[in-house]
Amino acid sequence: MKLLVTGGAGFIGSAVIRHIIRNTRDEVVNLDKLTYAGNLESLAEVSDSSRYAFEQVDICNRTEVGRVLKDHQPDAVMHLAAESHVDRSIDGPTDFIETNIVGTYTLLEAVRQYWQTLESERRQDFRFHHISTDEVYGDL
């Protein structure tokens, strides 16, 4: 199985990728813009694995996200890319609107288009898993 993990250089995403490479035979593509919160050093132990690939891409960039999906042909997406330190949104909300709302929408649309190209069994098995919290979902 091949997983596309967005935000894989972040706190949770990097732990997810290390876990997958260490404990499964699955392949992982890490799609991350590398904002101040992204740190490739947390992926040092997996960076040489033939089952790991890194793409420095912004989820708001529809063309590049589409290219990554086409090139890597993932079986599932785990979406963790986000502006996650909510205190910063008070002084500067733009990045939060762009990444958490517009970027998530852009990614969903790109994945929907990619999903429509899959043959029926892969389409049925495909999953989009959005991992987040109130910064993205809002108060419940």
Ligand SMILES: NC(=O)c1ccc[n+]([C@@H]2O[C@H](COP(=O)([O-])OP(=O)(O)OC[C@H]3O[C@@H](n4cnc5c(N)ncnc54)[C@H](O)[C@@H]3O)[C@@H](O)[C@H]2O)c1
């Ligand atoms: N850390 C926690 O305790 C916690 C708890 C509950 C939920 N969450 C949620 O889980 C998700 C991941 O959290 P985290 O702590 O790993 O966040 P993080 O800030 O450590 O990492 C976010 C990653 O997303 C990347 N990123 C940001 N904007 C991007 C963009 N436009 N395109 C591509 N990549 C981009 C960053 O470079 C970074 O690597 C978030 O939605 C967060 O709200 C986190």
